[in-house]
Amino acid sequence: MLGILYVSHGSRIPEARRQAVDCIHSVQLKVGIGLQEICYLELAQPDMAEGIRLLVEKGADKIAVIPVLLLRAGHYYTDIPKKIETARKAYPSIEFQYGKPLGVQDRLIDILIERIQETHGPIHPDTNILLVGRGSRNPETPAALQKIQEKLRQRLDGMNVDTCYLAACQPSFEQGLEESIQTGYRHTIVVPYLWFTGILIQSMQKKVREYQQDGHHVILCNHLGNHPKMVEALAERVYEIIPGRKLKVYNRAE
Numbered sequence: 001m002l003g004i005l006y007v008s009h010g011s012r013i014p015e016a017r018r019q020a021v022d023c024i025h026s027v028q029l030k031v032g033i034g035l036q037e038i039c040y041l042e043l044a045q046p047d048m049a050e051g052i053r054l055l056v057e058k059g060a061d062k063i064a065v066i067p068v069l070l071l072r073a074g075h076y077y078t079d080i081p082k083k084i085e086t087a088r089k090a091y092p093s094i095e096f097q098y099g100k101p102l103g104v105q106d107r108l109i110d111i112l113i114e115r116i117q118e119t120h121g122p123i124h125p126d127t128n129i130l131l132v133g134r135g136s137r138n139p140e141t142p143a144a145l146q147k148i149q150e151k152l153r154q155r156l157d158g159m160n161v162d163t164c165y166l167a168a169c170q171p172s173f174e175q176g177l178e179e180s181i182q183t184g185y186r187h188t189i190v191v192p193y194l195w196f197t198g199i200l201i202q203s204m205q206k207k208v209r210e211y212q213q214d215g216h217h218v219i220l221c222n223h224l225g226n227h228p229k230m231v232e233a234l235a236e237r238v239y240e241i242i243p244g245r246k247l248k249v250y251n252r253a254e
Helices: 014-031 046-057 074-090 107-121 139-154 173-182 199-213 226-239
Strands: 003-010 034-041 060-068 096-097 127-133 160-165 187-192 219-220
Touching: 003 014, 003 046, 014 034, 014 226, 034 046, 046 060, 046 074, 060 074, 060 226, 107 139, 107 187, 107 226, 127 139, 127 173, 139 160, 139 219, 160 173, 173 187, 173 199, 187 199, 199 219
Parallel strands: 003 034, 003 060, 060 096, 127 160, 127 187, 187 219
Antiparallel strands: none
């Protein structure tokens, strides 16, 4: 029997965990498989080991691990595979499959456009769009964000779109904001490429308020959140590995 394990990042902030659970619950209803559990990589419980144990106790002999992640980076390539390998040793009779993060998708660009429109309405031509990613030391992260940047620019009819990061990559969020203002844009719309709320969103809110108090026209859009298209995108990652589709079997060498 197949069990689905959704692995969310985790947060100390209850609202962040609630948003993740709400989104995943919507996916679970759409997928309609009996054995499904939610766990976290860090900062919350249950962890992956506990999530796997619950599925095994409920009768799963195959477990599909679905990363609730936007992009491929350290969590996808290192942290989750290490925990899968530990579980394979603990449960040698269980077959593990490993899904993919959402990646760069046009429907996620649709959400970014929607977030801009719902926050700002008609966009003044003298406006800079500041796309903000989490950041990672993995080179795939900035490469992916650059693709998103270009798709967003095209959808906004060539409007200027800059990128910055909250960690590990340059320019930083603070540098991106400062450059937008120093360049002379009258308006800066900050667009977070983040799935749920949390410490990073709170830090962005604080920094934007500081600029607003100094008289700068800076607006922070909502994060991606529990949007129906996010639910569709995550459900699709499950459909890719359920019976009847080609299974991606976890291999430690991949």
